[in-house]
Amino acid sequence: MRVAFVLVLGTFMAGIDATIVSVGIGTLAGEFGASVAEIQWVSTAYLLAVVTAVPASGWLADRFGGRRVWLVAVGVFLLGSALCALAWSATSLIVFRVVQGLGGGLLPPTGQALLARIAGPARIGRVISVVAVVPLLSPVLGPLAGGGLLAVASWQWLFLVNLPIGAAAVLFARRHVPVVAPAARRTPFDVRGAALLSPGLAVLVFGLTAVADGDTVTAAVGVVAGVAMLAGFTVHGLRTRRTPLIDPRLFARPPFGAAALALVVLGASVFGTMFLLPLYFQTGRGLSAWEAGLLLAPQGLGAALGTVLVNRTIDGAAPRTLVVMGIALVLAGTVPFTQLHHGLPDLATAGALAVRGFGMAMISSPVMNIVYTRIEPERIPRASAALNLLNTVGGSVGTAALAVVLQDRLSARGQDVPAAFADTFWWVVGLGVLAAVGATRLPRTRAAAKS
Template structure:
């Protein structure tokens, strides 16, 4: 049998993929992001089912979600170096294969500990997919076209918190718990087949750069310890929380010191955050992650505990946010090259704030129509933030640094979501105690903190550039 021809080398910027070809590549790469981000929320719906299946406590089985999250946080920082060393396409294909292997192993789990271990394997692959896919797409598209295609990719993480509960509830209603993981296999297999055919090879940007071992030993464990500590704080376990947060903060401080002093290439260069527009964009994405995933944690919990809805019903109530995000992505795709990115971002943050404020009035009997409209406005606004922010960064950055910048941005968004969820869980518990277990009032109080996060993001967007990047003629 003759060997099929390999994928083409990525063309130089003057002959970049255009039109249908570029959108096809974006669709293929977004399949990996969709699979990884959806899985992060879809399994949460089945926590009670998994606890019964493995005869474990809910506290123990929560590690199914926590282990995945910690693995993602561990993998993301290394994505930039891996793409630079081995090539983005090769790393992306390996990440999909690793994620599929982890998914299959999860479905074969025989106990809670085995499931937790296999979720780590799955999370390592899932953590590499979004940053590697974004960096690869940015290099293939080039600065002049990244704005349009990134709007397609950026909407996926906004949809997953909405689609996850619906998909998880539907799977558990129709099939066994194993399908929470087996559902990934056909999506991943399709992504692998299409990527091998359509995604071009992009030459590694910095093949000879050594891996920052010291940085990796400080950054990934430091982030994992910090997320673990906040998770324990949300559960009310004080000593593990203090130890985790303290150890995480120390390791992250040591990483920053190392990154500033090293003569080599740091895993993530701390100096990036002092350079506009990267610093303000990073702050906005960090807070956006906290707001999106924090709300995705609070609202379903309120609907299920306060309103008595099932996970499936709660997911349907959240659907308008996904509709709004899709509509916002269409608008961004059509206007991103005509409207200054900062205008889109500032407008988006304003819409997210406008859509969040009504949730602070849950204890005053929020009408269903207002809830639905607020969710749609929030979704529309979120779509106007992430894609233009990435466009601002990628269009102003040398292609050799795109992979590491993508890793840093995705890391901040992931960490923002993790820390935001954990912090809001702590706030919610404190408000429940203060409100004498009046759930509706406690949720209303907690949403004021989400509004505060939005105001912090708004402050960061004021430092974004007002105009588009100047395109080089070379």
Template structure:
């Protein structure tokens, strides 16, 4: 088996700059979680109302991701990424200057719209810069960032509030964003717009993005704070809009925002399932554990953040360990190993009602973090190494949409399960959390079954199989030239 290709310093610099954008966007999804009570006191609002500061950001991210591929093709990848960083930083400043809760929520929507563009656009730029043979090694490192955000968010938020007032939860993005913009102008290669400009799929955008946001809103509302009839109606409307988008995507003669046929093509369909379940498992666990540790566990927000930190350590160690293996070892072997580790790390949480020691929690999270890192990078490498440069933005948009959606829907679904178990268990909250973690374990089992369909070993950097479909653009625009070849 051939050796892993060398990654030079220039590519690592590019990866570092692009990952700053992903770091900001993913960190802001959790950094506010420890400041809910502070914001409630500052704006004299109920905690349920303040939760919209987080919910609005999440919904905006979900709504923005589908459009990232078209924007990158229309205006160029680096230009789109830089614009998203600038808007994100400006929105962060506005959040810090918010004078009321409604204004803060509105600015968080703007921040989320920009933040939703950063991970997929950054991944597409990185995949283009790395090429098929090196993208796996680079992804093995940078894909750890989304796994760290659920851990670092509460830690950073708690640290900020320990020494400063709430506006600094958002102002902390300003120096990071400024450095990212300055470095990107020198370290990130320009990615020209697509040679053939396709019209924006307005009908698809009106169905897909709002449909996803409405569906996530309805599922999130099931955990409390929203009348059941509103939640049920939102779920029905969101699902209907998504069905409408699928029908539209199958019938339109133009390039849809996301091609539904893409998910039926191997290995994209299996890779999509793995990313959805990975997002649901990682973010679902990071939703459940803090609630348990700060509730039944009696820990403070800072203590909870420290106890969750081993997941990030495990992910970082595994990323270094598989840096070379991700392009030389069979992807199915890595992914299945990662899923097994996630399952092993989840199993102890099904015994929370037996007073699980903090050491056992930390060790379990360490194992889970290592397993999660062994899933994301190989799965994305499978897809990106088979995609032509011109179609990278569309593929990155679809992959990030699934990962984001998995985290959103998984968290919402587990919240519903938890509430049902709390109603059944009564005062025994630990048992309710333990019951809910059985569902997290079930996600790992389903993911393992899907991962058995991943490709068998093949030579690194394999060219695309003749007549093998790639993305929506490839299937609908076979004559489109790659800008790199123009």
């Protein structure tokens, strides 16, 4: 648990920074004299860098050892954070966010794989339940922390806040995280796969972002090019005699395929909702960033309480049972937001978010536990890279898709903004139903732990 706490610091730092800047976009635009469209690249560039870095994390951990890669990733992230605080223009800030994102993209998959190897199959269930709550808390705590910092300090502290957390993580990791040896069989780096997968994902996410912005030409080119590159990577991964960057065959192995689907949809639901609700609170109801963050806080509380339950039951309950119950709770907590046009009270909003958070905690931990206890130890780093990549892509794709739906409904509803948001939340409910379909293919019984 001590090792888990140390590695969680890195994941927490990277996750918070992905969302903490969102509430400061207006402040940054005024500081650098940039348009909102230009300064939005501060968030987009970070996301693209994360998507680019994640696929290589498995090979890096195999080649150099998980602990070493994790420490280097923290160092790169801290360097990017310091440079962001010293930025003198919007362009320089965007470039430095790319540096930050490359380090941040390596931290979650490397940390999870390292923890899985150290804990072993017999203990990974209870340990991973602690780690898995961080991605659920980050979208909630990020805007809240950003709003609080901007209320009392300058914009530079959106990035400087990472330095003490990262320094503590490095210090504790050098003392308490044991060294995990690199893979005995060192495989060459999959250059062709890297040239297709990482750029393909980045181009696809860029195209989807353009869809949300209404740039149809750029969107079409980006989506078509991204899908073509990913299709090329899949063909390459199936045909190559060498070890691919991420093995497409993993997704055909039960229960990895069903687990992957659940994580993709969970990412889309979590990040999509955290895109819609703050936007509604600030544009539809006129709340400040701080007030919107406070109203979102119950989801984090629910996730924390759900983690306590999962930690006590994950080794004894069937994975399918936990995940299906979690999805049911997420759906129950989402349906009230389809009635925003009828005037949803703050108390009902807080209760629905707490239920959603509780349910999400019951999904992510069992899904990751399924994978880490049923896969060979030497394949854990690459499996962790695949899972984190799917969660990240699911979040970005889900957010872009919901942004397109919201734009369409705003055009259709005119001045009735709450009704447009309510219509969009029906799509979030649909994502939950899709996750439930995938969950029916998860194992009915828990795997016997092997020492």
